[in-house]
Amino acid sequence: MVNTSATSETEARILEAATRIFRAKGRDGAKMQDIADEAGINKALLHYYFRSKDKLFEQVFRDSSAIFFSRLNEILQSDLELFTKIRRLCDAYITMTMENPFIPIFIIGEVNRNAESFITNIFSGNGIKPEFKSLEKQIAEEIRSGRIRPVRAEELLMNILGLCIFPIIAKPMMQHNMSLSDKEFNRIMDDRKKTIPAMIIDSIKKKNT
């Protein structure tokens, strides 16, 4: 045995290649031969390390999801003050999505195509499900102290994620409709790291009447 750890070097190479191909082409669009080529190995090796396309896909999907959700968890569960938390979330999700827009597109598309059972199976077990209660508690505190007006934690998160992620995953349409160059688009998204949290905080902060 060359490698005592769970994953050999080859296995890692396969996983990287599979991730790239699956994210770009989706489960059905990706061919095992594509992945083998991308990894620079024989197709049969894919089946040696991962039994089937399904198993390989599941692994890639799990990992991709974990990247996005674990970050959410991390920030949600931190003991940052609420407004800071909001700013961090926006910054993290814009940065992360800009660097890898394939991931949310991939997740949304695949979750949509696959049966409920598949999703439940994938999303359970690993620390993917965020500890949502902590945010709810924190918001309740802030409401009680009179700093913010009553809001649902769900809405707050929907707003943050929608504002940060959507324009990036819909980038081709946005650019086409609004005639934006890559440079302009990037600048706008960079601005939004500030404007989105400002807007969100303003929408929940109690105004002095």
Add this chain to the structure above:
Amino acid sequence: MVNTSATSETEARILEAATRIFRAKGRDGAKMQDIADEAGINKALLHYYFRSKDKLFEQVFRDSSAIFFSRLNEILQSDLELFTKIRRLCDAYITMTMENPFIPIFIIGEVNRNAESFITNIFSGNGIKPEFKSLEKQIAEEIRSGRIRPVRAEELLMNILGLCIFPIIAKPMMQHNMSLSDKEFNRIMDDRKKTIPAMIIDSIKKKNT
């Protein structure tokens, strides 16, 4: 000849079936046999009416895109007052996306998978590209009159679409993470028809200081 109009009944049936299958499974996931079965006809008929899978897909993709973009256009180019326009946009896009969440997921996914040339080709010709200038002009007016603070039309639209569409296309994740039943989720999205425009208008309205 049984039918003088451009599209025979069978052709329409095929198109409907293809739309359902393509939206649900994506270009690669959809099989010609699936579509034939769904339409209740022989596979060869698909090729009789539409030369190839590619051609059939292109047609479906064009139509699906048109549904979403033509509505945007319609509202943008109306002579509604700005705040009303915002409310209309939110209502229209939440309603439309709730009724057919597959469409934006489908568009985003396919646009992402296909080459730039494909997109440009698809999006040009038919009235898909929204007349964006009219909104920009309207906003400029409102800024000059001092009713709203300076904002970019691009950001405004990104905000509206992100807030309205994203939570719905990411529904399975949202529901899973936040433990929301279908009923709760629907109620929240229905509320958002009001809360989103309120939030957006509030964010651009000039406050009396």
Add this chain to the structure above:
DNA sequence: ATACCGTTTAACCATTTGGTTAACAAATAT
């Protein structure tokens, strides 16, 4: 009646694709 033309089908074909097998190579253990 029958020739004609658009529509529809069953059967077929070539290629692609996920997966297997058997043999070969390279470590590792005895």
Add this chain to the structure above:
DNA sequence: ATATTTGTTAACCAAATGGTTAAACGGTAT
């Protein structure tokens, strides 16, 4: 040294898939 296990490959296979063909069907005109 040599048997054994692990990693890797080329060749192969069966099923699925997009697409074609030739024949049949059903009106319509002659």
